[in-house]
Amino acid sequence: MAHAPERTVLALLDLLDVSFGRDAASLGLRPPVARGVLGAVAQRVPGQRLPAALTGLFRWHDGQEPGAPSLHPRVEWRLLAAEEMAEQTGADDAGFALFETRDGDVVRVMRDGSLVDVVDGPLTLNAFLTEVLEQRGVSLARPPHPARPFGEVLEELLALVRESSCVPLRGSDAAELDGLAAQGLPATLQTWFALHDGQPEDAPQEEYGQGLHPRFRARALSAAEVRAHWDVLRAERLVPPATPTCVPLFAGEGERLLAVETMGPHDGELLWLDRDEGAWGARPLALSFVEWLDEAAAVRRNDARRPELDVPDDYATTPAQRRVLALGSILYQRDEQRHDLLGGALRVVGAGPAFAGHAAHWGRTTPEGLRRTLAGLLDPTSDPARDESDAERDDAALAWDLGRASALAGRAYVAGMLPRDEAWAACLRAERLARPRFDSWESFGTAYAVSYRAWCEENARDDEDVLAEVEVAVAKLLGPGGAWRETPWETSTGDVPPPSEPRMRTRDVDPDTLLDTLHTAEPGDRLRLAPGTYRAPLRVATSVELIAAGPGVVLSPEGHGVALTVAGASLFLEGVDVRALGAEHGAPSAGVVVESGYLCMRGGSIEAARNALEVTASEHALLMDVRVRAERGVACWVGPNAELGLSGVHIEESGTGVEALGSACMDGGCITDAETHAWVARGGEIVAHDVTARGTELTTAASVDGGTLRLRGCALLDNAGVGAVVGDGARAELVGVRFERSAGAHLQVFDAFRAVFLDCTFDTCGGSAVALWPGAGARFEGCTVVHSAQAAVWARGAVDDYPEWVGGSIEGHDEAGAVFATDGAELVVESASLRAGAVVGVEATTGATVRLREVTVEAAAGAAWVHHDAKLSWDHGSARSGQGNAVLATDGGSFYADGLEVRSGGVGVALGQGVVSLLHRCRFIEPGAQAVLCDGALVTALHCEMEAPGEEAVYVTSGGKAVVHDCTARGCGDLALRLDGAHAWVQGCTLAEGKSAAIGAFGETALWLVDTRIDGTGSAGVELADDAEAWFDGCTIEAPGENAIFAYDRARVQVVGGALAGGSENAVAVDDDAHVTLEAVALTPGAQGLLGGPRADSAEQVKAGTCPSWRDVADGDARFAVLAEAHAGFTEEGEEEG
Structure with a gap:
């Protein structure tokens, strides 16, 4: 300061x-x-x-x-x-x-x-x-600056402003100072208003917005407005360092004010005032008003003369070098840059716009990202998203790619992102790819223009002036004095070396001479810092390089505010350690602030008591191989619309690693031991490639307030809290990310706008690996979960854009399932493998819906449990359990399965009271007990196969209802179909080779058996008792064990058509007041005859047409109506209608 x-x-x-x-x-x-x-x-x-x-x-x-x-x-x-x-x-x-x-x-x-x-x-x-x-024996840390008086500085600035004709000012005659002068207005402000009275409120936002200072978006207030704001400030609560003696001079965006302090230890300094809930807080700029004016004048002077294009008189390039550079000339021509400089402008001086262009047009703010883009332009086969080779690219696409690649590489050098030799190599490759495909600059330019117009149309840029920009640039390049006319297409290049760097002034400085040298520096100067400790805060307003001449260059200033500020310039900083130890050490608390302009820092370190690096709104910075530490603040803070690139950066022991209201990209490096977050995208965007974040105390990565989080190839390890959070309205895209050892959940997704997770691994956590609360917009592909202390995936809460999981595997803990869904959640899992320990694999409860497609679930207890009004649908895949039920549905849950293979040590599918279930084309393989147990539920089984169940194939009891169509049951350990106080409609089935009867109907059961074949039973084909009622139509029953039909204990049976063949006893046996009516039935006697049993006389044969058809009987029976409705609710493909 x-x-x-x-x-x-x-x-x-x-x-x-x-x-x-x-x-x-x-x-x-x-x-x-x-x-x-x-x-x-x-x-x-x-x-x-x-x-x-x-x-x-x-x-x-x-x-x-x-x-x-x-x-x-x-x-x-x-x-x-x-x-x-x-x-x-x-x-x-x-x-x-x-x-x-x-x-x-x-x-x-x-x-x-x-x-x-x-x-x-x-x-x-x-x-x-x-x-x-x-x-008196004391020297100031920094001599007074500027040396010029206030009035002279202000008059020069106002003259420059008027020359630019873009920032209108009111005349000074309108200023009314009486109210202010009575308060003892400082002489600087009296001079300020003597020369003008601020800017009109409707001042147009043109070249520099509304500000007198090109890098400050703030409108100068009139004297009357100053008085009004001053009155407001004194009437409301002020939070230090805001004081009643702060005089507001400028209006920023919203309610923000830029003020000057007029009393106390910071007299004459500027500070931003921000209003929050009726109180005004302040952020000092560590900049005096006089310095601010001097800096504004300097920036305007530099901008007017475009120093990035100002090369020494002795600078020259060869024709071969210009031929290589000319491939990027369309972009240089459009931006009115030089055609003989690599990148079109001087390095350092032109770095800010070059970096900003990479960020805005390509989304590239790190060397690694830039290299990936160049590889895609120069070699499309390196980009998996493009399946074309050079030979397959048409001329327009090739010219478009190569021309942009040449300029992109050159500007990367200007911005400090690539070394000169690497950038030049990319330009050479582009030139060599273009030369054999085009025969002139005219053909190259024409092809480039075609692709440019197509790009404009795709991006809805239909203004004719915009569409014609490339044609205009090509015409100028080919016209008199144009770069292409001066450099023929045929010019030979060979292995031409890159152009030499324009000669720049290099000055050696030490702690005693740095400030004076910096004040007199010209754009592009290189200042070599001698080893030592520099105690004065630096404010860099001229584009220069500050290069450490050796190890041990430390910027550790005394005072307050900011250790290093970049203000309206591009600064290249190399090998310097910046330390801001905080007020308790008599030093600034903030390390480096990019107030306006661009910072490119290589090597060295930044350590601060609070924020280490701040990139303010709409500004830019790049850190490469830098160590960053912020004791109580944010290591790297990125303001709205600002851009930050981090390459190989190590962030350690900070409050927060990277916080982005704008955009931050991190390639390589690591973040360790952050107190709150490694990354937090707070309305902005964070992109990270191949970064390890370890030991975060709260949440490693968070996307909140509509922010965007994109991680690729990163590792999030040893977190004391949650691995990653995607908040309401936020976006996330994680690819190949590895989560390990989180104390809480690995991932929490709330009501996100969109969240995509590809090939991620979630390994060992103290909570649920993935918590979808409710997980709106979440998509998982190829992800793996192992060793979670609670349910591996926990979905909670209803949402329209429900989460989906495709591929990969989900493994629950010994005491936790793989998937748990509750509170109206909806979740789709597809083509995945799920495993669970001693508890159920998939659990859906409290109105949740889980849809499984091509999913295999293995669990020691049960594969799935759906209950309390939840719904589980399972489309193909397999359910495997140890000793428990493969699938259990209770308490009003619903279960729908299509093409499911079921293997279980207990029951295949167990359905409890109030459950509705559809089983379509399912295959039950050797379940230890029943294939399907329906205890008071309603089940519809279509086209299912039940192989060798340990007990019944289907057991319906306690008022349960079953529709069983076109199913096959073989080798049952007990009955194929047991009905106990149930209602069942069985049609088109095959029940064979059971160890007992095929069907047992007891306890007031109602059975409609149609077009079904029964053979190879161990006892009777169908056994009916206890007031059971049954209607058979077109059935074939061959029972080698005993009787085809055995009715007793008041059973009532009507058999129409079909065939009955007895086994070791009779075709039909009747006992205990039972009654059997036979109409047009083909009877084959058993070993003891056709009709037998103590009440054989109750087996009545009648002529055809005597009995009502089974359908007529069923249509008038309320019990059948429930079954018919259940069957009608599904199509033949097994999908629920409506």
């Missing part, structure tokens, strides 16, 4: 107190005058404005008593009081009387701060006060 005049006065008074060990009164210093008195003093001298130095001086005291000791040990001058100053200053005097010599003469101070009537030659008040400090 440079000292304003007021700061020098304050330092002097502090020094006097410390040096003499006594208060200011011992030097005869009177108490300071009131602001109003000082204003009155100024008014008593018509035509005069108090210099800024005097306003600071009289804020702290009111001169010295007569006979008091001199402030300066060797110069016996007495400081006059304000009233004495007024009395001895006339209207015609050139300056204000300030000191009285021992001889009674007067020493005056002029408006520009210089002292007159001094015998020993020119001297400024600042220099005099600085000399006082030096005589």
Whole structure:
């Protein structure tokens, strides 16, 4: 921070107190005058404005008593009081009387701060006060700057502004200062309003927005607006360092104000004021108002002359070199750049726009990302997204790719992203690929223009001027003096070396000379820093290189604010260690701030008590192989619309690693031991490739407030909290990311806009590996989960854009399942393998919906459990369980399966009370108990196969209802179909080779058996008892074991058509008040005859047409209506209708 005049006065008074060990009164210093008195003093001298130095001086005291000791040990001058100053200053005097010599003469101070009537030659008040400090044994960390007086600086700036004709100003006559002057307005501000009265509120936003300073987006306020804002500030709560003495001068975006402090230790400095919930907080710029103006003038001067194109007179290139460069000339021509410079502009000086172009047009802010883009342009086969070779690219696509690649590589060199030889090699390759495909610059330019127009149309850029930009550039290149006309297509290149760097001025500096050298530096200068510790804060407003001449170059300033500020310039910083140790060490808390412009830092380190690097709104920075640490803040903070590239950067022991309101890209490197986040995209975008983040205390990676998180090939390890969070409205794309050892969940996805996870691994965590709460927009492909302490994937909450998981594998813990869905969640899992330990593999509850497609689930207990109004559908795949049920549905859950293979040590599918289920084309292989157990549920089984179940194939009980169509059951350990107090419609089935009866109907069961074949049973074909009712139609029953039909205990059976063949006993056996009616049935006697049993006479044969058809009976039966409705609810493909 440079000292304003007021700061020098304050330092002097502090020094006097410390040096003499006594208060200011011992030097005869009177108490300071009131602001109003000082204003009155100024008014008593018509035509005069108090210099800024005097306003600071009289804020702290009111001169010295007569006979008091001199402030300066060797110069016996007495400081006059304000009233004495007024009395001895006339209207015609050139300056204000300030000191009285021992001889009674007067020493005056002029408006520009210089002292007159001094015998020993020119001297400024600042220099005099600085000399006082030096005589007392203390030197300032930084000499006063700028040397020019305030009025001169302001007048130059306003002249430059008026020349640009883009920032309109009101005339100074409109300024009304009475209300402000009464408060003792500093002389700097009196001068400010004497020359203009701010900018109109409707000032157009053109070249530099609305600001007088090209890098500050802020409108100058009128005097009346200043008064109004000042009144508001004093009426509301102020959060330090905001004070009632801050005078707002500029209006930023929203309610932001740029103000100048007019009292206290930061007198004369600028600070941003931001309003938050009725309170005003402040962010100091560590920049005086005078410096701000001087910097604004310098930036405007540089911008006007385009120093990035200003090469020395002796710079020259060969025809071969220009031939190579000319391939990128279309872009250079459009941007009015040079055609004889690699990248079209000077390195360093033109770096900011070059980097900004890469970020805006290509999304590339790191060398690695740039190399990937160049590889895709120069060799399309290297890009998996493109399946064409050079030979397959048409001329238009080839010209478009190669022309852009040449300019892209050159500008990467200008921006410091690629070394010169690498950039040149890419330009050479582009030239060699283009030469055999085109025969002239005309054909190349025409082909390029075709692709450009196609690109414009694809991107809805239909303005004719935009569409014609390339044609215009090509015409100029081919026209008189054009780069292509001057460099024929046929020009030979061979292995031509790259152009030499234009000669730049190199200056060696040390801690004592750096500031002076930096103040006088020209754009493009290279300053080599000698090893040592540099104690002054740096503010770089000229595009230069600061290069460490050897190890041990440390920027560790004293004071407050920011250690290093980039302001309206491009800074290349190499091998320098920046340290901002914080206020408790008498040092700045912020390391490096890119206030405006571009920073390219290679090597070295940044350490700060708070934020290490800040890239403010719309600015740019690139760090390569830098170590960064922010003790209590953010290692790398990226403002809105700002761009940051990090290559091989190591971030350690920081509050937060990278926080992006804009865009940050990190290639390689690592982030270790962050207190909150390694990455947080707070409305902005974070892209990371091949980065390891380890030991985060809260959340390693987070995308919130609509931010975007893109990680590829990264590792998130050993997190004390959550691995990654995708918040409401946020986006995420994680590819090949490895999560290991998170104390909580590896991943939490809330109501995201879109979140894609490809080939990620989630290994060992203390919670659920993936928590989808509710996981809106989440898509997983090829991901793997192992060793989670809770359910591997936990879905909770309803959402329209439900999450999907495709491929990969999900493995739950011994005490946790693979998938758990609840609270109305919906989840799709496809083509994946799921494993669970001692608990269920997939659990859906409380209104959740889980859809499994081509999924295999293996679990020691059960493969799946759906309950409490949840729904589970399973389309192909397999369910395998140990001793438990493969699938269990209870408490009103619903289960739908199509093409599912079921293997279970217990029941295949167990359905409880209130459950509705469809089983379509399912295959049950050797379940230990029943293939299907329906206990009070409603089940529809279509086209299923049940092979060798340990007990029944289908067991329906407790009022359960079953529709079984076109199913096959073989080798059952007990009955193929057991109905106990149930209703069943069985049609088109084959029940064979069972160890007991094929069907057992008991306990007031109602059975409709149609077109079904039963053979090879161990006992009766169909056994009916306990008031069971049955209607058979077109069935074939061959029962070698006993009877085809055995009815007893009041069973009632009607058999129409078909065939019954007895086995070891009869075709039909009747007992205990049962009754069997046979109509048009082909009977084959068993070993004991056709009809048998104690009540054989109850087996009645009637003629055809006597009995009502089974359908007529069923249509009038409410019990069948439920079955018919269940069957009608599904198509033949097994999908639920409606």
